[in-house]
Amino acid sequence: MPGWPVSAQTRLLVIAPHPDDETLGCGLLLQQVLAAGGDVRIILMTDGDNNPWPQRHLERRLIINDVARRRWGAKRRDEVMHALKQLGVPASALHPLGWHDMEVTRRLSDDLTGSIAAIRAVLEAFQPNLVCGPALRDSHPDHGAAHVLVRLALAGMDQAPALLAYLVHGAGDAPDCPLLIEAVAEQQPRKLQALAEHRTQMTLSGKRMRRLALSPERYMQVDTQVGDGRLPWRPPAVLHRWLRLLVATPAGVRDWPWLEAPLVRDADGSFRLEGAACRPVFVKLHLDWPSPWIFDHWGWREITTTLPLHGEEEIGPKLG
Ligand SMILES: [Zn+2]
Structure with missing residues (x-):
């Protein structure tokens, strides 16, 4: 698989649906690619602006209007910049798309061409040989939809990079993600420091996030799964x-x-x-x-x- 295991030739593109996914999903991998002399970029799809419970808790307000939501998104964009600094990733490596939280599925439905073009622009400018994005079966709708968008953006490319997937929601099932990255030297503490920069998220979900960040990073290799066209469900x-x-x-x-x-x-x-x-x-x-x-x-x-x-x-x- 090109770009894996990591080396000075690795050009890693991480797809993060929300601020904090870059750290939770790929905080060790990002550090290891940079330590090996490779290069990294991050596509941040949304600013995580639709996140009402932590916002109500921290801002002591019940009603979250558009102004409050924009303010929250700006705060989370700021947090991701600080987290990347902790991981040793330069600010110029971040490509924020500025989409809204919980709207990736709607974008997929309503503006497939524009959404794919936004991802393709980074793919074409950076020419990664390794893309790391959310798993298709991640139960957060933005994550599953992000996977679909990336697969559709890669479909038909002449020299498609290798694709790995990480799981954030439903991580109890992660043991079937066979590629494992263990922290080396100071990488684990740095990942935890990066996570701590996501202050808005640590307030209510810190325990779950720390537990995730202390586990080795697990990835699955993504290839086209050939089936027989049957749906996996039989709804009542x-x-x-x-x-x-x-x-x-x-x-x-x-x-x-x-x-x-x-x-x-x-x-x-x-x-x-x-x-x-x-x-x-x-x-x-x-x-x-x-x-x-x-x-x-x-x-x-x-x-x-x-x-x-x-x-x-x-x-x-x-x-x-
Ligand atoms: Zn997320």
Whole structure:
């Protein structure tokens, strides 16, 4: 895998959906690439501005309006700069996209072309040979959607860099991430100092974040997962009228009401997507009602298939 293990030739691009993911996910890897004489960049997708509970707690206010949210985002952008300094990463290595927290899925749906272009601009300028981003199955919706966007940005590139994924939410399952980085010398304390710079996050979640930061960093290698086009879920019929199926491919994104989605039912009861001309194919289920629970229940999965899917030629061009 080019860029791995790290050396002076490693050009690492880290994808962080929020301030603190760069440290939690890749705080050791960033230090090790720099120590080896390699180069790093970080794409910070959002400023983490939609983060109401820590903000209510620290600012002693109940109502969070747009002005307060912008102020919080600016504070978190500042925190990430301080964290990177602790990791030895120059400020010029940070590429903030300035998107809003909890909006990566909406960006994927509403502006796929612009979102991919923002990522491609950094890929083309920096030419990384190693990209490290959130895992597809991370249960935070911004993380799963960030993975899909990066995969779609890399799809079709002539010389695509190697891709590793890190898991922040659902880390109890991380043992199946086989690539492991252990801290060397002062790297662990520096990672903890970087984490401490994310003061807004340490107030309410410090214990969980410190526990994550004290573990070795684990990564999984990401390749296209070839399946048979079947969805990994069989949602109960009672929910079907409220369910929506989100399908993302390089050709575009469609958000189908479940009852109108181009699904066929196999004899064993599983559901298969009828057609998607461009691969990879990512799917996610969501409910069409508001919920205070932000984490994904039927989060993003890849159902890429090499089999010609029935109806592919009709459905493919409609995507997007
Ligand atoms: Zn995050």
